[in-house]
Each structure stands twice: as C-alpha cells, then as structure tokens.
Amino acid sequence: MKLQEYRNQFPILEEKVHLGNCSQAPQSVAVMNAMQEYLDNWRTVGMDWSFWMEGVERAKASFARLIHADISEIGVVNSVSDATSMIASTLPHDEKNHVITTVGEFPTVGHVWHAHQHRNRIALDFVNSDDGFYTPALFESVMRPTTALLSVHHVAYYNGAKQNLKELAKFAHAHDSLLFVDAYQSMGTCDINVKELDIDILVTGNLKYLLGIPGIAFIYVRKSVAEQLEPTMTGWFARVNPFYFDSTHFDYGEGARRFNTGTPPVLAAFAARGGMDLIYEVGLKRIEQRIDELSAHTVAGVKARGLNLASPETIPHKGASTAIRVSDSHDVETFLMRKNIIASARGDVIRLAPHFYSKEADIDSALDAVLEWTKL
C-alpha cells in the first residue's frame, strides 16, 4: 500500500493538518479498533483478567518486534518517568552508583536522577553541548570507575538532534558502564535495533510516533543485564507468579518481568498494540526514508522563508521534528491551531513533526502560517 493511502486511517486528517507527532499522534482506526476490543470484552464478559494479561503480552510482543528484542526483555510501566525511576531504584548505595546524563534530556529524566542525588542515593553529572550533539568526547572528563549509567536521549525533544547511539554504547561499555536510552522522540520514526546498537536499557512511551495514547511505557532491559538488577520500585506483577498471593513471600520475576509494577495499563496496552502494529505494517525503514524526505523539505522551507531554524540541518543527524525559534511559541501554536494546523510549542521553539502519512503541502501550509505570524 502506498503511504498516502494510509491517510484514511486517520479521520482527523480530513479536517486538520497534523504535525504534532512529537507530542500526540492523531487517532487512527487501528488504535480505535484495538481499544474497542477491550471495551467489548469489558461490556460482554464483565471481568476477564486472562484477556487483559493476554492483551498486555501482545503489546509487549509488538514492542519487542519493533526493537528486535525478545519479549522476555520487556517490562511495562505507565510513563518514561516511571521507567527512569524504576532503573534509578536498582542502583546500589555507595558503590557503582554514578550517573552521567545530559542537559538535553527531556526534563523528567533529569528530575528523576536529581531526586536520587538529592537523597544521596547516587552521584550525578550533567553534561552540556553547544550544538546539541552528545559525543563520547563530551563525557570523557566526567566518566569514573564508579559510573553505572550513561543516560542519553536518542532524539532531542527540543530540536530533534539525533545522537549516535552505537558510538555512545561503545564508549559506555569501554568504561564498564551501561547505556540507558530515552527513545521517546525516535520510536516509530526509524528502525532501532537494540542488539545491533548494543543498547542495555531503552525506554519509551507510545503517544508520539507510535500512534498510541498516554498511560503506558515500555522498558527494554538486555537479558544479561536484567537479572543483575533488583528494582525497589516494584509490585505484584514483578514477581515470579503475580497470582501467588502471599505478601510475606518475595522474589524477582525472570528477565524483564521484574520491571513491572502493579496492575498494568491494560486499555493503553490495547491502544499501544494497535499503533505499533500499524507502524510495523507500514515498515520502519520506509517510514524513516519518508521522514527524511519530509525533514529535508522542512529544513529547506524554513531557510527559504528566512525563519530561524533551531534543528540540525543535516538530515541523518536529525529526527522527525523540526524546530523553529520564535519569540512566543505558545502564541504561534494557538495561531496555527486557529488555521487547523497542529504544531507543538516547547520553550522558544515551535516544532513541526510530520509522520509517514504527511504531505509536503502540510509542511508548506504550516511554514507559511509561521511566517505570517512573524509579520503580524
């Protein structure tokens, strides 16, 4: 099927230009149908835990397939914040508990590391970069024998700068550290092979380019690492048998099962599977190629209109979103919304975030509207 033929999967595209995928993807028929399965079962069966558990397992399988991992390496939580807290809760006191991260992380990740430093649970270093790219050379001076984790994003939420994960994994491992990746802004836009990239831990939610809804996040932990970690953020679904029902008995489930907590986000898991299976069907390699084309069109359009580009210009070094510096990004977002164009404001930038179904004309109309705003 041609990419443009998928447009009728997204009813909102009949009325609006949707370039808000870096924040919330449009509703698709596939996701609505998957959610309806949950609702129908609830209405007709009434109580069906095995159907719920099967739904969560199917979502885990869909996620595992997208990142080339095994289902036993996947845990389910509610948000990337939860996933980061979960990993932070595995770090030992006073031993190998130094974390290095970047000022370019989505703030929630920094906040979690900060909270653990604040309680003297970990030692923490933040690294800054002038151009938004985080290379091993930037981390070299703060790396220590006690460094447990290098925590980086794949694609920056602010301007879409795309980090070289393979290079960072090699660097982290050479220093006996693990690589923790927040892939929220890249999952669904490109083929991420956790094995080839040698990533130890990867976290993401589903409401952006994976086309899902809020309430669920996935955590991948490499098999050989998972069982060495003992999260203190835990719950009954992290046990060997969640249905054993003995509060005095404690164990850690096999593989990444230990990275679950309480009752999983079942409805969000149904939605997540619907979105991820649509992404799989379209094909990540094809999506990546199309997103690169749209990125090149956007960057050229920003420059042609004399707008202030905040994203990298070289396409392989950027993700799907393109950021434009403006004096009042929230006002631009509202101005565009009045023209039925969805874009997303963050700090001093307005972000245009197309997906595989987007058209060049969508980008042009958004850029024309941003230019119009700058001339008001």
Ligand SMILES: Cc1ncc(COP(=O)(O)O)c(C=O)c1O
């Ligand atoms: C890169 C990145 N990480 C994390 C988050 C937030 O994650 P959560 O709200 O699931 O904790 C966002 C949200 O925009 C993001 O862009």
